[in-house]
Amino acid sequence: MAEADLLAARREKLLRLRDQGVNPYPYSYARTHTVAEVRAAFGSLGPHQRTGTRVRLAGRLVALRRMGRAAFGNVLDRSGRIQIYASTDVLGSELYERFVDLDLGDIVGVAGEPFTTKTGELTVDVGEFTLLAKSLRPLPEKWHGLKDVETRYRQRALDFIANDAARRAVEVRALVLRSCRSYLDAQGFLEVETPILQPIYGGASARPFVTHHNVLGRDLYLRVAPELYLKRLLVGGLEKVYEIGRNFRNEGISSMHNPEFTALEAYEAFGDYERAMELAEGIVEACALAVAGTTRLTYQERELDVTPPWRRASLLDLVAEGSGCDVEKPLPELVAEIEHRGLPLPPPLRNGPKGKVIEHLLETCVQDSLWNPTFVLDFPLDISPLAKRKRGRDDLVERFELYVTGREVANAFSELNDPDDQRERFAMQEALRAGGDSEAQPLDEDFLRDLELGMPPAAGIGFGLDRLIMVFADMPSIREVLAFPPLR
RNA sequence: GGGUCGUUAGCUCAGUCGGUAGAGCACCGGCCUUUUAAGCCGGGAGUCGCAGGUUCGAUUCCUGCACGACCCA
Numbered sequence: 001m002a003e004a005d006l007l008a009a010r011r012e013k014l015l016r017l018r019d020q021g022v023n024p025y026p027y028s029y030a031r032t033h034t035v036a037e038v039r040a041a042f043g044s045l046g047p048h049q050r051t052g053t054r055v056r057l058a059g060r061l062v063a064l065r066r067m068g069r070a071a072f073g074n075v076l077d078r079s080g081r082i083q084i085y086a087s088t089d090v091l092g093s094e095l096y097e098r099f100v101d102l103d104l105g106d107i108v109g110v111a112g113e114p115f116t117t118k119t120g121e122l123t124v125d126v127g128e129f130t131l132l133a134k135s136l137r138p139l140p141e142k143w144h145g146l147k148d149v150e151t152r153y154r155q156r157a158l159d160f161i162a163n164d165a166a167r168r169a170v171e172v173r174a175l176v177l178r179s180c181r182s183y184l185d186a187q188g189f190l191e192v193e194t195p196i197l198q199p200i201y202g203g204a205s206a207r208p209f210v211t212h213h214n215v216l217g218r219d220l221y222l223r224v225a226p227e228l229y230l231k232r233l234l235v236g237g238l239e240k241v242y243e244i245g246r247n248f249r250n251e252g253i254s255s256m257h258n259p260e261f262t263a264l265e266a267y268e269a270f271g272d273y274e275r276a277m278e279l280a281e282g283i284v285e286a287c288a289l290a291v292a293g294t295t296r297l298t299y300q301e302r303e304l305d306v307t308p309p310w311r312r313a314s315l316l317d318l319v320a321e322g323s324g325c326d327v328e329k330p331l332p333e334l335v336a337e338i339e340h341r342g343l344p345l346p347p348p349l350r351n352g353p354k355g356k357v358i359e360h361l362l363e364t365c366v367q368d369s370l371w372n373p374t375f376v377l378d379f380p381l382d383i384s385p386l387a388k389r390k391r392g393r394d395d396l397v398e399r400f401e402l403y404v405t406g407r408e409v410a411n412a413f414s415e416l417n418d419p420d421d422q423r424e425r426f427a428m429q430e431a432l433r434a435g436g437d438s439e440a441q442p443l444d445e446d447f448l449r450d451l452e453l454g455m456p457p458a459a460g461i462g463f464g465l466d467r468l469i470m471v472f473a474d475m476p477s478i479r480e481v482l483a484f485p486p487l488r
Numbered sequence: 489g490g491g492u493c494g495u496u497a498g499c500u501c502a503g504u505c506g507g508u509a510g511a512g513c514a515c516c517g518g519c520c521u522u523u524u525a526a527g528c529c530g531g532g533a534g535u536c537g538c539a540g541g542u543u544c545g546a547u548u549c550c551u552g553c554a555c556g557a558c559c560c561a
Contacts, residue, residue: 002533003498006515048522063524070521087521104514117522141499141513143525148499150556162499255558346561488555 003138010103010136017134024134029109032056036079038114039122047120051113057082057124058109058132060161063142066100069093072123073102075110076161083123084110090127099126104142105135105161153485169481172291172473176465177244179290180264183283189240189266194229196222196246202447203227203386205439206249209259222248225462227386228447230267231415235455242266244465253486255477256407256467260486264463267415271459272388273398276412277375279461280402281308284373284468291472299405299471302371306404310373316396318376319358322365327358353432355380370403385425385441387413388457409468412461419451 017024033041033055042051059077070087088096090112102108112127139161140146146162153159159166181191199218201208203225212219226243233241247263264283268275288295288306295307320327325337331354338345338357344364349357358380370376378390379399387397398414416422426443433440469481479485 005533006498009515065523065526066520067523067526068520070523072523072526074524083524085522089521117524119522119524121522121524123522123524138498138514141525143513144500146499148495148556150495151499153556344561 006138007136010134013101013103014134014136017131022131024131026130026132029058029130029132030056031058031109034079035059035075035077035082038082038124039080042114042116042122045116045120045122047116047118049116051115054111054113054127055124056109056111057084059107060135061102061104061106061108062139062161064100064102064104069096071096071100075108075124083117083121084112084126085115085117085123086126086129090125095129099129102129102131103135105137105139106131107133107135153479154487156484165475166480169469169473169475170483173469173481173483175290176287176469176472177262179287180242180244180283180463180465183286184242184266184279187240187279187282189242189268190238192230192233192238192241192243193245194223194226194233194243196248198223200442200444200446202441202444204247204249205383205441207251207438209248209250224249225263226265227460227462228444230265231455231458231460232447232450234267234269234415234458235450235453239269239456240267255479258466258478258482258486261478262465264465265460266462267458267460269456269458272414272457273400273412273459275459276414276461277310277312277400279459280375280410280412280463281310281373283463284308284404287468287472297471299474300476304405304471305372310375310402312375312377312400314377315358315362315379318366319361322369323361325361327361330354331357351435353380353382355383359383367403367408368406370406372404374403375400376403382428384413385429386416386422388416388418389421404468404471407467408464409471410461410463412459415455415458415460417451417455417457419448422451423448 014024035057038055038057057075057077059075061073062076062081063074065072070085073084073086074081075084086096086099091099109130109132110124110126112125114122114124117123140158146152146159152163152166185191197211197213197220199220201221201224204227206224208221208224210219210221225247226245230241230243242265244262244264246260248260251257251259253259266279268279284306285295285308288297295305297304297306316327319325323338323343324341325334327334329337331352334354334357335345335350345357345360349360362376377400378393378396379387381389381395381397384397384399387399390396390398400412401408402410416425426441429440430443466478466481470478473481475481
């Protein structure tokens with residue numbers, strides 16, 4: 001039937017119900033049990049058992065199998081789906097006819113006795129039912145469901161009705177956020193909120209979105225990271241702070257990138273990046289236990305073990321091993337060797353900075369192999385303007401990136417707190433910007449002034465939570481873990 | 489930005505070496521009191537993504553565009 005006819009048929013039924021005095025959109029329903037609660041209470045019965053009790057369920061009617069004067073259906077609520085049974089024996093013929101006149105997709109309340117069928121399936125024998133919301137549109141196919149990716153993303157509510165995995169991803173996000181908060185709260189951290197609209201952006205190498213404040217008459221940036229504000233809280237003596245919120249980076253969309261993404265940043269005074277590693281292990285372990293009950297997971301049909309402690313490897317060692325290149329060479333010689341070996345190198349990188357070349361080698365020759373959690377340690381100073389120099393190496397900083405399933409999920413430093421060094425780093429960034437690097441970080445005088453007050457040495461870490469959620473939700477694309485993915 | 493693939497009924501998909509299209513589910517009617525992708529009988533349902541081109545004729549071939557997926561930058 002054409003879609004218009006399907007819609008018209010439901011509209012006619014809606015009118016008919018109103019004529020019969022039925023309110024198709026009543027105000028509330030006193031539910032006593034979710035589906036999961038019914039299963040928890042009665043799930044262990046053998047076949048052909050009655051319970052002698054009555055439950056009130058509410059949810060969406062997602063299947064209806066008529067057999068003359070009896071029918072089976074399925075009701076789906078937040079916690080799952082359960083079979084229901086309706087018969088003229090219990091309802092009488094008039095109510096029964098009304099029951100089987102329900103449409104797939106209708107939201108209903110049903111009250112009745114849980115029992116088990118001859119096959120042992122837990123079923124609710126409907127004694128009363130109430131239409132709670134008439135559905136005026138057809139549902140996707142019951143067996144194959146809704147598969148078309150474009151429709152799934154454009155009509156996400158329909159996707160959540162039809163696909164359990166889509167709903168599960170929303171739940172996993174909530175579990176991950178809750179676990180991060182519980183872990184950090186238990187460690188004595190304070191959850192804070194810092195500006196999203198910023199007069200100067202900073203804290204990450206990225207191009208910003210620009211917006212405009214009419215009353216102030218000035219442009220503002222959507223933050224690319226909360227880092228500089230969180231550090232100013234450290235200066236202010238808050239000592240252990242974290243923020244969970246949206247960052248915005250003006251870049252493309254891919255299976256790993258979304259222009260707005262959820263970040264967790266945590267800063268702890270008096271620690272260094274060793275402490276940040278402990279935090280990373282603790283946070284991920286807590287999430288794994290909350291979502292899966294174990295730290296031995298499966299991601300995309302491959303085993304993934306996130307049990308701490310994790311592998312630690314130096315960036316330069318990994319890159320040297322993965323690319324075969326001598327990364328201690330000066331930039332021109334390194335570029336020559338890369339090209340001699342036939343490795344890809346985007347032309348703009350040939351002029352450096354050298355750190356970007358090494359980072360590129362990490363991405364192209366190493367990262368895919370970093371499946372179980374791996375701390376990649378000690379980054380080049382020239383691409384790390386907010387991190388403290390590595391003890392004993394002037395060209396490196398105490399910084400790590402955490403890789404899981406071949407993807408970067410976190411980035412952490414021993415935070416730079418020497419205001420004069422920080423000013424020099426900003427100057428290096430300004431020079432890069434002058435050289436055409438649109439992602440270089442702008443100098444922030446207010447931040448420097450606060451650093452001059454004295455910021456305690458500190459561990460700092462930032463997680464891309466969407467990517468972490470992908471791991472725990474076993475999803476291959478960031479769009480699958482966004483309730484409403486971006487659309488063109 | 490580049491390459492490859494895709495877009496057919498509400499949904500999931502076939503198909504047409506160029507002659508305006510099919511199935512299952514869903515929907516409508518009938519039968520059916522333990523089904524669970526229920527079953528049986530019957531029925532209706534399509535601008536074949538959009539716009540051009542070639543052709544007697546295009547859903548099919550060609551070009552462009554839109555949207556999407558994957559890969560590359």
